[in-house]
Amino acid sequence: MNAMLPQGRMLIITDGHNDLHTAKTAICLVRYRPQQVVAVLDRQSAGKTCQEVFGVGGRIPFVASLADAPEADRLVIGIAPPGGKVPRHWRPIILEAIARKMTIVSGLHDLLRDDAEFRQSAAEQGVRLIDVRDNDEHDVANRLGIREDCLRIHTIANDCSCGKMVASVELSEGLKRAGVDAAFVATGQTGILVAGGGCPIDRVISDFVAGAAEKLVLANQQHQVIVVEGQGSLFHPRYSCVTLGLLHGLMPHGLVLCYEMGRTTIFGMESIPLPPLEKVVEYYETSANIMHPCRVIGVAVNGQRFSDEAVAAECQQVGRRLGLPACDVIRHGPEKLVEAVLGLKKQLRFR
Amino acid sequence: MNAMLPQGRMLIITDGHNDLHTAKTAICLVRYRPQQVVAVLDRQSAGKTCQEVFGVGGRIPFVASLADAPEADRLVIGIAPPGGKVPRHWRPIILEAIARKMTIVSGLHDLLRDDAEFRQSAAEQGVRLIDVRDNDEHDVANRLGIREDCLRIHTIANDCSCGKMVASVELSEGLKRAGVDAAFVATGQTGILVAGGGCPIDRVISDFVAGAAEKLVLANQQHQVIVVEGQGSLFHPRYSCVTLGLLHGLMPHGLVLCYEMGRTTIFGMESIPLPPLEKVVEYYETSANIMHPCRVIGVAVNGQRFSDEAVAAECQQVGRRLGLPACDVIRHGPEKLVEAVLGLKKQLRFR
Numbered sequence: 001m002n003a004m005l006p007q008g009r010m011l012i013i014t015d016g017h018n019d020l021h022t023a024k025t026a027i028c029l030v031r032y033r034p035q036q037v038v039a040v041l042d043r044q045s046a047g048k049t050c051q052e053v054f055g056v057g058g059r060i061p062f063v064a065s066l067a068d069a070p071e072a073d074r075l076v077i078g079i080a081p082p083g084g085k086v087p088r089h090w091r092p093i094i095l096e097a098i099a100r101k102m103t104i105v106s107g108l109h110d111l112l113r114d115d116a117e118f119r120q121s122a123a124e125q126g127v128r129l130i131d132v133r134d135n136d137e138h139d140v141a142n143r144l145g146i147r148e149d150c151l152r153i154h155t156i157a158n159d160c161s162c163g164k165m166v167a168s169v170e171l172s173e174g175l176k177r178a179g180v181d182a183a184f185v186a187t188g189q190t191g192i193l194v195a196g197g198g199c200p201i202d203r204v205i206s207d208f209v210a211g212a213a214e215k216l217v218l219a220n221q222q223h224q225v226i227v228v229e230g231q232g233s234l235f236h237p238r239y240s241c242v243t244l245g246l247l248h249g250l251m252p253h254g255l256v257l258c259y260e261m262g263r264t265t266i267f268g269m270e271s272i273p274l275p276p277l278e279k280v281v282e283y284y285e286t287s288a289n290i291m292h293p294c295r296v297i298g299v300a301v302n303g304q305r306f307s308d309e310a311v312a313a314e315c316q317q318v319g320r321r322l323g324l325p326a327c328d329v330i331r332h333g334p335e336k337l338v339e340a341v342l343g344l345k346k347q348l349r350f351r
Numbered sequence: 352m353n354a355m356l357p358q359g360r361m362l363i364i365t366d367g368h369n370d371l372h373t374a375k376t377a378i379c380l381v382r383y384r385p386q387q388v389v390a391v392l393d394r395q396s397a398g399k400t401c402q403e404v405f406g407v408g409g410r411i412p413f414v415a416s417l418a419d420a421p422e423a424d425r426l427v428i429g430i431a432p433p434g435g436k437v438p439r440h441w442r443p444i445i446l447e448a449i450a451r452k453m454t455i456v457s458g459l460h461d462l463l464r465d466d467a468e469f470r471q472s473a474a475e476q477g478v479r480l481i482d483v484r485d486n487d488e489h490d491v492a493n494r495l496g497i498r499e500d501c502l503r504i505h506t507i508a509n510d511c512s513c514g515k516m517v518a519s520v521e522l523s524e525g526l527k528r529a530g531v532d533a534a535f536v537a538t539g540q541t542g543i544l545v546a547g548g549g550c551p552i553d554r555v556i557s558d559f560v561a562g563a564a565e566k567l568v569l570a571n572q573q574h575q576v577i578v579v580e581g582q583g584s585l586f587h588p589r590y591s592c593v594t595l596g597l598l599h600g601l602m603p604h605g606l607v608l609c610y611e612m613g614r615t616t617i618f619g620m621e622s623i624p625l626p627p628l629e630k631v632v633e634y635y636e637t638s639a640n641i642m643h644p645c646r647v648i649g650v651a652v653n654g655q656r657f658s659d660e661a662v663a664a665e666c667q668q669v670g671r672r673l674g675l676p677a678c679d680v681i682r683h684g685p686e687k688l689v690e691a692v693l694g695l696k697k698q699l700r701f702r
Contacts, residue, residue, distance in 0.1 A: 082491075109489070109558065138460065140589040143620065202558040207460065209557050209592040234595075235641055238491040241560040241596025248591045269494065275641070283641070286634065290586055290626070 007196070008103065011063075011072035013041040015090060017079045018053060020304065021161050021267075025107060025190045026078030030057035032169060032194045038072040039063040041093070066096055074103040080161075080189070082268055084109030094118065098127050107132040107189025109203065132189045133200040141210040141249050150221035151350050153341055154252035155230040155300070158280045160239055161267050162260040163302035164230040165191045167329050167337075171256065171300075172227040174334035175341060182225040185216050187246060191229045202231055202242045209242065213249025224351060225341060228252070234283060235275055236266060244287060251292035254344045255284055256337055257324075260302040261314050277322060298340040299326035358547065359454065362414075362423035364392045366441060368430045369404060371655065372512050372618075376458060376541045377429030381408035383520060383545045389423040390414045392444070417447055425454040431512075431540070433619055435460030445469065449478050458483040458540025460554065483540045484551040492561040492600050501572035502701050504692055505603035506581040506651070509631045511590055512618050513611040514653035515581040516542045518680050518688075522607065522651075523578040525685035526692060533576040536567050538597060542580045552582055553593045560593065564600025575702060576692060579603070585634060586626055587617060595638060602643035605695045606635055607688055608675075611653040612665050628673060649691040650677035 010033070012026045020027065030037055030050045039061050040050060046064035050057025063069050075097040077086065086094065086108060094104060098121045104112055112118050112129040122129050153171070155164040168184055168191070175182035184191070186198025204212045213228075220226045228250055232239025257280065266272040275283075281296045288294035299318055303311030311328050319326035325336040361384070363377045371378065381388055381401045390412050391401060397415035401408025414420050426448040428437065437445065437459060445455060449472045455463055463469050463480040473480050504522070506515040519535055519542070526533035535542070537549030555563045564579075571577045579601055583590025608631065617623040632647045639645035650669055654662030662679050670677035676687040 109556075143588060143622075203556055205460075205554055206557045206560050206593045206596060207553040207590060210589050237494060237599055237642055238561050239558060240599045240641075241592050242557045244585075244595045245557060245592025248588055271494075283637065286637070290591075290634070291588055 007036065008074045009072050010037050010074050010076045011039055011041055011066065011069045011102070012037060012076045012078035013090060013093065014078040015042045015093070016044070016087065017081065018042055018045060022079050022081055023054070024161065025076070025080055025193065027054045027056060028165060028190045028194055029076065029078070030054060030060055031166075034058065034060060039069040040078065041065070041069070066093065066100060066102075072102065074105055076193070077106040077108060080107065086110065091117075095121055098122050098125050101125055101127055103128045103130060105130045105132065105193070107193065107200070109133060132192050133203040135200055135204055135212075137199070137204040137208045137212040139208060139211040139215065141214040143214070145218055146214070146251070147221045149351050150223060151225045151254070151341070151345050151348070152217060152250055152252040153225060153227045153254045153256065154247065154250050155227070155256045155258050156243070156247070156284050157230060157233050157258040158235055158274050158277065159259065159263060159267050160232045160236050162258055162263065163300060164258045165194075166302075167256060167258050167300035167334070168227045168229040169194065170329035170334040171337050171341070174338040175225055175227070178338050178342065180225055180342070181223050182227060183220050183223040185220050185226050185228040187216070187229045187231050201246055202239065206241060206245070209245030210249030213246045217250060225345065230258070234287060235280065237269060237272065247284070247288055248291050252288060252294050253292070253348060254297040254341065255288065255294060256298050256300055257281060257284070257296050258300040258302065260304070261311065262305055277318065281322060296324060297344050298337045299324050300337065301326055301328045303328045303331065358387060359425045360423050361388050361425050361427045362390055362392055362417065362420045362453070363388060363427045363429035364441060364444065365429040366393045366444070367395070367438065368432065369393055369396060373430050373432055374405070375512065376427070376431055376544065378405045378407060379516060379541045379545055380427065380429070381405060381411055382517075385409065385411060390420040391429065392417070392420070417444065417451060417453075423453065425456055427544070428457040428459060431458065437461065442468075446472055449473050449476050452476055452478055454479045454481060456481045456483065456544070458544065458551070460484060483543050484554040486551055486555055486563075488550070488555040488559045488563040490559060490562040490566065492565040494565070496569055497565070497602070498572045500702050501574060502576045502605070502692070502696050502699070503568060503601055503603040504576060504578045504605045504607065505598065505601055506578070506607045506609050507594070507598070507635050508581060508584050508609040509586055509625050509628065510610065510614060510618050511583045511587050513609055513614065514651060515609045516545075517653075518607060518609050518651035518685070519578045519580040520545065521680035521685040522688050522692070525689040526576055526578070529689050529693065531576055531693070532574050533578060534571050534574040536571050536577050536579040538567070538580045538582050552597055553590065557592060557596070560596030561600030564597045568601060576696065581609070585638060586631065588620060588623065598635070598639055599642050603639060603645050604643070604699060605648040605692065606639065606645060607649050607651055608632060608635070608647050609651040609653065611655070612662065613656055628669065632673060647675060648695050649688045650675050651688065652677055652679045654679045654682065
């Protein structure tokens with residue numbers, strides 16, 4: 001697990017990559033850490049607000065250069081591009097930020113510290129490079145010391161990039177509002193930046209994924225309920241390995257199924273159709289139950305590309321089809337899912 | 352994928368760790384590379400032969416020191432201990448081997464090159480340290496360029512350490528004897544040492560496991576049939592992540608189920624019972640079919656701890672229960688599995 005990340009005044013860079021999926025790190029930081037975000041750097045959107053561009057973030061401004069946000073003390077890479085590389089045209093901006101003594105924070109697979117030019121500049125300036133995905137996980141799962149009085153909830157999905165982190169944060173916040181001692185547990189770069197800690201599970205060596213997941217449980221089970229962010233999907237040809245290791249290492253009691261409304265094919269592999277949600281529920285439940293009794297207790301519908309009316313109709317229809325409570329946590333709030341968690345907690349007679 | 356490993360004259364060290372599971376690397380090298388093995392170093396067994404101690408390897412001797420095998424030019428770590436560390440009392444022997452200018456070859460998770468003392472000694476002596484598990488896999492799966500005229504066979508299991516590598520080698524050799532252009536494809540440290548190449552899939556970063564598996568297919572699909580060694584088990588709490596990434600990245604057409612006769616609990620986690628084989632077949636077929644049509648075509652029974660009669664009865668009984676051909680490839684040869692592969696090849700109308 002990562003040590004807690006230092007807090008600071010962030011300038012987030014998304015320059016040229018402002019679409020809803022690629023800029024998801026920026027959008028989530030603006031949503032969940034607005035008090036720390038000074039501005040977002042994107043030359044095309046400079047002068048606009050985050051609310052105008054992202055639909056969230058109020059008056060946080062877009063700026064065109066580092067000089068336009070002098071109070072920021074860290075530059076955060078705000079994108080998760082396929083391939084995980086820093087865009088070439090960002091390199092001079094990052095080097096300028098290092099020259100300005102700003103800490104650089106990145107969640108990309110390509111580590112800043114493995115880039116000779118960034119590393120040398122940072123050393124010369126005495127600047128810190130923070131690679132959120134860096135980790136040294138080297139422990140297998142052991143099944144020792146796991147408490148059966150902490151309810152483990154886990155978000156799962158039919159695909160990657162469809163709102164598992166947002167559903168997890170909203171659900172844990174909703175549980176807190178309902179008086180439950182709940183915690184959001186982050187497993188991806190964006191979630192770790194939002195939470196200030198967690199484990200970048202998709203960059204852990206495969207033999208140690210379940211062990212790293214187990215350690216997240218051990219480190220957080222003092223809470224009544226933990227909501228652990230899922231990664232990838234058991235149905236994604238690229239990432240199913242990450243998803244199963246996390247699922248088996250966590251041994252959740254309850255799962256919340258997330259999906260993006262309107263999506264019909266695998267994200268990034270559009271020739272492959274998504275399976276029916278019934279099959280998704282069935283395969284996840286079968287997979288989870290190999291290790292621990294578990295069932296899907298609710299559905300988080302991500303309706304970001306549709307109207308209020310269409311999303312309400314979708315939630316009703318899917319809820320009926322699957323026999324599960326369904327809501328869009330951003331539009332409707334997470335209360336239906338909070339109720340589902342409280343119901344499971346009561347049924348299992350947890351504290 | 353690893354570059355081909357250099358061939359050489361091996362001294363294998365197992366000192367104090369000669370049981371059948373821990374010494375599996377040594378036993379497989381003695382079985383499949385006998386012409387390259389000069390001796391095995393274990394002080395307690397010195398003077399005996401490999402046949403006496405391991406039940407395989409003929410007159411290859413056990414010796415008590417490096418000085419007893421002066422013609423060896425490399426020292427191979429012959430064990431796969433839980434935790435993946437070099438036993439402490441081996442350190443002076445390894446340092447002496449370095450002083451004797453022997454190449455050191457290790458498949459352990461703890462890399463030789465990360466050990467300051469080994470690294471410094473090797474640098475001083477101009478000696479090479481070969482870490483078989485080291486890799487730099489950084490590509491996701493893409494599903495591009497996969498030929499549908501190479502039959503992909505994959506060994507799977509109810510548990511780890513139960514004979515998937517041996518079944519894979521024996522099956523590919525049997526196919527060659529039957530006139531098929533077949534290849535064994537290694538995915539673990541022992542298999543890589545036997546084959547001279549492959550990918551140490553359990554040490555690949557989780558996001559890239561399916562991509563690394565796909566690259567194994569792309570690199571070997573000029574053959575009519577590839578038999579890819581499985582890793583771990585979908586039912587193992589520690590390693591299911593590795594197993595699913597490999598299964599989904601390879602997209603096999605046919606699976607061979609391996610298990611060790613008499614084992615009732617998960618290897619290394621003896622409080623957890625193994626599932627019935629029917630459930631194993633069903634869950635693997637469901638999991639594989641998410642990505643590509645696939646079925647289990649045969650069973651490789653590892654009967655190493657039982658009599659010929661007991662193993663024959665087990666094969667007959669399990670074959671009837673599952674409706675699949677079953678054999679112990681070491682005792683009976685792999686012909687039943689060869690026939691099953693040829694049957695699938697014909698059914699799918701492959702070249």
